[in-house]
Amino acid sequence: MQLRKTSAFALYLGSYLPLSLILFVQDLNLDALKVGVENPLELLKSGFQSLLLHPVWSLTAVGVGAACLLATNWLLNAVKTPHRIRIIEAKHVPADLINYTIPYIVSFMGLDFGFNSKIIGFFVFLFWMFWISYRSGQIFMNPILVVFGWRLYEIKYSHMQSEDQLIGRVLSKVEIEPRSIYFQCRIQDVMIIRS
Template sequence: MAVQDVKANSWTQPFCKSLSFWKDCSLPALDNPGLAWSFLIATALSLVFFLYTLRHFGGQHEMEIEESKTIPNDLINYVFPYVVSFMGLDLGSTGKTLGFALFLAWMFLISYRSGQILMNPLLLVAGWQLYEIKADMEGHKRQLRALSREPVHPKQRLRSCFIQGIYVLSKPK
């Protein structure tokens, strides 16, 4: 969104005027810097908080993996609504900005109510993978979907935390 808000004349100016990187470099000017920076900072803070929280879930149950296979396409299917929402947004137009905020609120509500809140396309970038696994959890055989930052292999013992229908896996400590 911030790139869409760059002033037209900023595209013709060089990013750095010389090789002295810190002295002669400047960011492009924005048409609506307050909103653009607010969205950018809110997004960055949300992403850092989300990834921090996801990495620090303590596993409540221990399981032994019997079978595992990756599900790469499931996360990609959630990318398209996010991409569509960023096309043609004019932060200078109050109606379009409020419409965008309403769209994001609806996307959040739909994701939350459908139990797919963890299906964020940025998880792929951060190294997380979605798996379909068969596991033995406390003597019960289960087939489930799980997110893991580490590769999941048979005979591996992992801890898990159950969040909205998806297990978040971690190595035992």
Template sequence: MQINFAAAIFLFLGSYFPLSLILAVQDVKATSWAQPLCSSIVFWSKCSLPSLENPGIAWTLLGVSALSLIFFLYALRYFGGQHEMEIEESKTIPNDLINYVFPYVVSFMGLDLGSTGKTLGFILFLAWMFLISYRSGQILMNPLLLVAGWQLYEIRADIEGNKRQLRALSRQPVHPKQRLSSCFIQGIYVLSKPK
């Protein structure tokens, strides 16, 4: 199954939620760091968020990536199993993080959300990273999956009488002799317990 282009954009943007948090923190005005978040013991009575230099861009990036992350985690839970497989061997493999490291490095190299040229250049860079991830079938290789409890496995399995070596994502541990349902999405099997 090929992921719909619009859904792939959401999946990609959701993976950069931590980056949007980093950029928002870097955009906090210097005067806000000297002020307390809450001026009262009662938490909700007199609390305010720090002021941002570029609130429109910072809040937009944060909001879009947060909604995309929620959509991503929701969608991943509901991929239905199309085939059953019996696991013969499994081993965890590290998630490919290199595609996600570059934008984080860029954020610490002086990205100023107030500079239109730098911000548009960064957005262009992310668009290029998205196209590479989407075309290479690596859109599901998302480091936030590890945080959400998903793990990437290399497994050998029997799928309806055919023995295959494959990569799979699973939220629960994968062990030999286990029977699981699978959904094939852009070169990766998403595993779940049979219903």
């Protein structure tokens, strides 16, 4: 099964929820926060709008990231796994963090919602990272999935009707044990496995 570009993009955007939270915190208006602590009524009257320097950008980034992350978890849990395989060997593979570390570093190097050219440039950067991840089949190498209990494995396996040994990558919420039978479905270059 090929992952649709919209689903892949949602998976990708959801992985950047922590980054959007970092940018959200950096967008807080500390002067308004001080006033709110001293006089909560003033903050309440303003509808908390003075709390953020760029509320549309900040709230949109957090909202989109959270929605995409929740949609990703829901979609992964909804995948049907009709095919049985026998695991011969299994090795846990830590998620590749380097692709997700670079944008986080950028967030501390002067990225500001107030500078539209920087935001547009950052979106272009994120889009190219998405496109490279999608085309290379690495879209599931998403460290944020760990939050929902998903783990990445490299396995040696065979289909039930065959003795041929194959090698593949697997996302699973269950601990993968050798000499066990699991149900699977392939999405792009990764299998989703359930017991």
